Amino acid sequence: MRVVFSCLFSLILASLLALGLHMGLHIRIVDKPAFPDLTKTKLDVKGYNPLIIGDIGSAGYPRDRSLWFSDYSHHGRQFSTLFQKDAPFFHAKAFAQFKRELKMHLAQSKRYGFNAIEIPGFIELVDFRSLKDPVYPKGSVYRKRHKAFRERFREIFQIAQEMGLQVILKTDMVTLSKPLERYLEKKGIGKNVDDPRFWAIYEAGMDELFASFPQVKGVIIRIGEAGAIYSQAGWDYWSELLVLSKKSVERMLQTFLKVAEKHHRKLIFRSWAVGIGEVGKIHTVPSAYQAVLDKIDSKAFYVSTKYSRGDFWSYLPLNPTLFQGRHQRIVEFQSRREFEAFNAFVNYAAPTYQNAYKAFYQKNPKVAGAWIWTQSGGPMFQAPFTFYLQEGSWVWIDANLYATARVIREPNVDIRRVTDDWVRETFGEDAEVRREMAHILFASHEATRAAVTFKPFAGKQVFALGQEVPTVAFSYWNIVGGNSGIFSSLYVVAREQLDKVLQEDEKNCEVIADLGRRFSRIKGRITKHRAWIPHIEKSFAYMHDLALTLSAYRRFFLRYFQWLDGRGEAKAYQEALALFQKRYTAHQKAYKGNIHFPAYLFTEAMRLVDYAQKTGRSMWLARLLLLLGLGLLFWLWKNKTQLSQTSLSFPRFALLSVGLLGYILLTCLAFSSFRGIFFASCFVGLAVIFLAASWFFFAVSPRGFGFLSVPIFALGSLLLAMPAMRGPMSFWLMFWTAPLGRALFVVGFFGVVILSYSIVLWGQSPAETAGKTSGGLPRAQGATQLRLRLACLVGLQFLATGLLMLGMGLDPFLTTLNNELAVLPYFLTLIHGLVVHLNIPTVLPFVFVAPGVLLLLVGGLGFRKRTAG
Secondary structure, eight states: OHHHHHHHHHHHHHHHHHHHHHHHHOOEEEEOOOOOOOTTOOOOOTTOOOEEEEOOTTTTOOOOGGGTTSOOOSOOOTTTTTBOSSTTOBOHHHHHHHHHHHHHHHHHHHHHTOOEEEEEOSGGGOOOTTSSSOSSOTTOHHHHHHHHHHHHHHHHHHHHHHTTOEEEEEEESSEEEHHHHHHHHHTTOTTOTTSHHHHHHHHHHHHHHHHHOTTEEEEEEEOSOOSGGGSOTTOSEEEOOOOOSHHHHHHHHHHHHHHHHHHTOEEEEEOOOTTOSTTTTTTTOHHHHHHHHTTOOOTTEEEEEESBSSSSOTTOOBOGGGGOOSSEEEEEEESSOTTTGGGSSOOOOHHHHHHHHHHHHHHOTTEEEEEEESSOSSOGGGSOSOBTTTBSSHHHHHHHHHHHHHHHHOTTSOHHHHHHHHHHHHHOSOHHHHHHHHHHHHHHHHHHHHHHSOHHHHTEEEEETTEEOOTTOSEETTEEOOOHHHHHHHHHHHGGGHHHHHHHHHHHHHHHHHHHHHHHHHGGGOOSOGGGHHHHHHHHHHHHHHHHHHHHHHHHHHHHHHHHTTSSOHHHHHHHHHHHHHHHHHHHHHHTTOSSSOOOBOHHHHHHHHHHHTHHHHHHHHHHHHHHHHHHHHHHHHTHHHHTTSOOOHHHHHHHHHHHHHHHHHHHHHHTTTOOHHHHHHHHHHHHHHHHHHHHHSOOOHHHHHHHHHHHHHHHHHHHHHHHHHOHHHHHHHHHHOHHHHHHHHHHHHHHHHHHHHHHHHTOOHHHHTTOEETTEEOOOSHHHHHHHHHHHHHHHHHHHHHHHHHHOHHHHHHHHHHHHTOSOGGGGGTTOHHHHTTOOTTHHHHHHHHHHHHHHHHHHHHHHHHHO
């Protein structure tokens, strides 16, 4: 009866876990809304006077080439060569160079029609002097430093003002310094952004800023991106991701608006909240936007929002929040397309931008202008060494900047006329040059985005793990993917039209080759800026090489997944793999270390290649282990009576345990294509605890050891079933794309895990174990004692898992597992990390530690009490 009850209990609990995982892992794929075509629509622009915000371009960025390809930090160190922590607090020579570059950029911005400029800064410019208890004591190095900074920034502001450009500062919130952090702690506020006293301190700082700088006409505030990769290492000022709730956003904005209204300045709030926290959806979900911001009502208030529903990814619909709202709206555009090779080659997005802006302006009279980025966006030191107006392929950035600013000023202007104007200014009056360059520009955006994304997938909306999957999940920045979680969906979307997808890919590579040929035909007729021609030719060659390499990789992974799915031949994916390896080698040889045209990063892609190359070995090992496991299960069943009549010495138990641990190790390696060393070690470690605790806590006979082995062989068989047929990646393809198969596996897996602990008890009987000892410990003397000891066994495993997470850190623990198994995208670990991106509770280690400690206490104290009684 207890066997039936245990099986039923295990099945119910495992089914509940499977249901929860199904809801959490459910992947939803839907068509995207059509992008409106308003090319020929004439808008009513009576009284239209847009605010057009630019940036300070490449002025102030370091040109130290040793910084490149070092990390994925989003802090570009724009002022790192200008300012320093110690007296005299700035580099005079570097600052003089910065001003020359700044004047050149601002002159270009003014000529293109910009009327405002954003400059990073806030916390370094204020002392919070109005507070009774000062943040920075008189005479402190911070006050001296800030005084020097204010003097230099006044020079910067004066340059902009003389050119007729409004100055708008931008800052992350919350931004901190070491003394300010200590001050908040001393006041008992800490980092509680829901405490009104917290914002009262920042209110004093903002009031001081506006009072000190009449040239500053407003402040841009961002809450969605902060932390280590957005802060400059070694600097005394940094930002933290703290404003995550509706309450804290409202309190922050109301506080700052009071100051902005007092000084007649603008407060521009970026809705970029990147899906994190209670306010995480305000950027793209109208209902969330309204819920968080609808109470804010001020003429000084603007909301700045990216034009697309998401980041600056291609193939996204327009951002629906820009069609509504009571606030004045600023639309954000990017001239240097960070997700499309940072515009290292031609990529003319201005026609798309015009269409988007006209759509917003037509429906929403609150649209008040645009913010057009020149240089910023993405990891600076992984991008090409391109600095607008200074160095690299900035000519293609200039095309976007010129045309985008023009269409914001004149929404009804003919984009072909705008394009021709730019070509004439840049390359000369020759009619053939103008005609061919117009063709190149207008064809470039679609060709580029089709080359660096996976178009069938990018044309869909895909929701997984509670988030919308980026359309650039195939290659994110310069990171080419190769994980099972995303690539399974990429394949499924294209599965029914795979040959057509590959043919269109080949055609796009030919289109890109034709763009280069067209430029070669006209280069001799160019009359202006002829010194740029060699670099431009290299940009076309780089574009074509990258397109061919990524196309070859798409062919390989599609043919490989087609074979995993049982729809293709192994020969097809092996030939595609050989072609990709040839292309990859040529790409790396041509561009690795090239600072202007850098090779793409195929780290994750090569993990998938590794899986494919080891598929055969993994399959045969899985088959052998599966046969071994099933054979041993059958032998244990046939000999259960005989095993119960013999005893088991510790040396023999240890020897059998080593064999069992070896089976577990090989099973994990077969399941992970010999990549999962850490993964296997975790399972082996848990098995060691399971076996050791079983020996010390129970009377282990040959029959008992057989019972211990049953769940291990059963779990091994479950893990090996799919890899034995088509390799380990076939398991993940099933897991992500076949809900029924996933549910059956999860029910089976957790069912066996839960059942295994009952099986430990089945192998024991109070009568059999009474009075016996092992390792100096008294044996259990009844059913209750057995259960208490089982609680200790389970508690040890929970505790060990939790302590491992705590010791490594939750994010490194999950990242290490993910890198070995290639489950989730690599780029997630390079931004905020898996924990933040997927909203994984940081208390997860304690979810294991707490039950582990509790079970050990209940088991240990309970058994001690009974034996003492």
